[in-house]
Amino acid sequence: MAVTHWMADNARVRWVEQDEPWAMESQFVxxxxLPLNLDQNRHNxxxxxxxxxxxxxxHHRRAPGHPRPAGG
Structure with missing residues (x-):
């Protein structure tokens, strides 16, 4: 829940149509x-x-007895 609250207070979403979005992602990272973006973000x-x-x-989700998420 802490991440959810932090994102509600701090995260913003923007979008731009882009033929090669991975190129723009590399520039932003x-x-x-962007601490939650682990791919390409090892310097954080x-x-x-x-x-x-x-x-x-x-590991916890794979543990015996742990309920599976719906659809998963």
Whole structure:
């Protein structure tokens, strides 16, 4: 829930039609501090810790007895 609240207060969404969106993504990731974008963002100080937390979450979701998400 903390991430949800942080995103509600801080995240903004914009879009632009682009033939090669991956090129624009690379520019944004290199110019701005986007800690939740792990792909191409290894320079961010939070990257290693967020990768650890995501791995722990994935391990927990695979644990016996953990309910599967709907549709998953």
């Amino acid at each position: 290199s110019r701005f501090d 100080a939070f990257n290693g810790r967020l990768n650890e937390l995501r791995a722990q979450g994935a």
